[in-house]
Amino acid sequence: MRNQLLTGFMAVLMGLSGAAQAKVSAEEAERLGNELTPVGAVKSGNASGVIPAWSGGLSEPPANWRPGEIEVDPYPQDEPLFVISKANLHLYRDRLTDGHIRMLEQYSPEFVMPVYQTRRSAAFPDHVYDKYKENAVSAELLSNGNGVRDTIMTSPFPIPRTGLEVIWNHILRYRGEEIAFRSASATPQTNGAYNEVVNNYDYFIAYSRQGANLAEIDNKIFYLKTDTVAPSSLAGTITLVHETLDQVRSPRLAWRYDAGSRRLRRSPNLAYETDLPNSSSLRAVDQKDMYNGAPNQYEWELKGRREIYVPYNAYQLHDGDVRPDDIIRPQHINQELARYELHRVWVVEATRRVGISHIYDRRVFYVDEDSWQVLATEEYDENGELWRVSEAHNINFYSEPVFWTTMEMTYDLKAERYYIDGLDNGYPAYDFNPGFRGDQFSASAARRDARR
Template sequence: MKLSKLVTAVAVLTLSASSSLALAKVDEATAKRLKNDLTPVGAERYGNSEGTIPAWDGGIKEIPANYEEGQFHPDPFESDKMLFKINKSNMAQYEKHLTEGQKALLTQYAPGYEIPVYPSHRSASYPERIYEKLYENALGAELLENANGVKSTIATSPFPIPANGVEVIWNHILRFRGEQYEYRAAFVTPTKDGSYTPILTNYGYYFAYAEPGITLEEIDNKIFYLKTKIVSPAKLAGTLTLVHETLDQVRSPRKAWRYQAGERRLRRVPNLAYGTDLPSTASLRTVDQKDMYNGAPNQYSWELQGKKEIYIPYNSYKLNKASEDAENVIRPSHINQDLTRYELHRVWVVEGKLREGLNHVYHKRRFYFDEDTWQIVLAEDYNEDGELWRVSEAHTINNYQVPATWIAVELTYDLKAERYYLDGVDKQGPVNYNPDFKRREFTTSAARREAKR
């Protein structure tokens, strides 16, 4: 199926789904496309007609010989030569492959902000059990009432052959990122002159939803458990946050608790969701922008707009390694673009409009999902006047020892404040995907004990 025909088919599905979000699971004949013209994840298996996007051949299937456990991932594509750089003066030449957000960044931060483009590699790969679950999910997964949750799905994205925008949103929220992991890294909010104070934090994730052999009944309506603890600066050190993220957010919304050293109490945080400012980010980001987008999608009407070929951040191994030291990455107004890598890939485009009567700082949002991972790689957020306000990027790598694709560095540019939020610098080593967590370590009683140590 050619791209133009696929986009037309998506548009028809979107229109047919607009009257009822009950459409979800597909029949056996449709699901078999995941073994033929589509990849197991639901991407188009073939390349494009120009040859600038290759066919998917399984992604990175073997760990590079020079990889050592406990070290940063060596770049499998280090020998690639840059094809060209896009800047304000030549962006009209590449306009069809750029988003509105990218054009705004190229214009506002010229001449320093450029987009270096490299050959495209469809490096995404996942364990075989995840491919099997994707097929099962396609046959059985369904949206709950008002699309606030899903059922009959496990382990990974529920709708590899999506029929509407909200199904694509859930594919991102539930995409496979590993079973559990921990790491220590900092986020920063540089001022206009580039000065910053890193907030170094320990992160621990336990993905109950992705646990091998687990059932929906056994996960007790939990997607994952998250525990963070700030290490520095001193005035924030010891602040601990515990999150229980739920699958059916109608039955049980997200639960969150926070311990602050000065209070010496673990308190329930009822508003750690939606458009609330993400703590300690100088009001440059909302809670639901973490991981590019998270939480219940019920505040917006989501429209699936089909696919586009876009230059997106990809295979960002160089940036991941360089971000071991924030000074390598941080520059006034924007990050050091010489460390970045962009490739031409197909993306799903979904636009959300704030539902009437609801409140959020963003009145329109546009997300771009990498077809090979369901990861949101680019996002645009608009204010109530319809003006583009913030532009976000997820620079990803394939963590090939899992294997799974996840964010190495995540950032949001505020075009009004001319500042940015950057997460994933001052890394204290690579992500540990084998921390041997137990679910009981993510209870409120365990969090209290850890906070007081």
């Protein structure tokens, strides 16, 4: 890490062993909603005024948006303040991730970073803000670090002391109670040619439902069912996932129905470094949603906070009139549609534990202080070389105030190809109230759905 780290909390533990981490005192928790925002970010702006004070985020939708519609850009008047390229990289190096520096150098002159006015748009429902303060005084890591206790609904540690607590804040951040949407993924060739894989996604997030408690949710974070609708060779494929809270004690449960064999089978290896399905081996399973699963393969270190340029308010990429052909380019996306802003992020470094096998020896995570969403990552190989760079382009949704990814991509610097997910352009808006029931996500229910 370079020495531009801002003053922040340093890690008091780097490993996963030892006693459970202490919750904060009631006095410390009172900082939430005062000098800290309800989610634990610094409420004030930065010294230069480029980062403004948080004033509630985008809690109300724009006047020209109607329920059921795709989110419109709340900042249509914004123009880039400047554009970072390889030619002027030296002016901005201190506020860039190592991954973005490498992208600017390797893919010049096409890869550039348009920088816009900073908008602290992240907003959540009031009942979620209330839970942050409750979690702050009750939540603890389990002794092995692979789970949490006495927490519910959203991130457990709004005043974190360790890198592991920050990662759990990302894993358990609030994304709504249930969501249904359709989107596509692709793995473009070096010449930009691509084929889409289109899926329907149904989420039932047990951990985040109002009134839920840890005993009732039976160690589950969420249930996810995906149904592939294109291409025809994959149509009818169903994947069912039960995401568990402590995946070492109770591993993730996954099933896959293949239309060709007409059988629903368990998928015991859908975790860690396993290739993400339909990613052409450009992304691991634990990179979905930027990071997921049990954190037991790494030592986690909290490096502090930095002010850096990160993807944010990606309403142009999410636009209903934009199509994948407008986004996908050889080697990287169309950067004219990307938006970067200066934000404060927590920096967490993960180092592979001795004796553990994983394709990534070291990983660096840049986590938004306003939402606990991982915004960018770097993945290093066993020789210490930067191998892959990942981005999450996010928006604040309107029908449910939720700050979440609209598009993710992992850039493979060796293959000079990338995996892109979240091509939801041209499809209906996300439905945050589809009316799901938990029993719709059982293996028997998936089997019945497959036979229809």
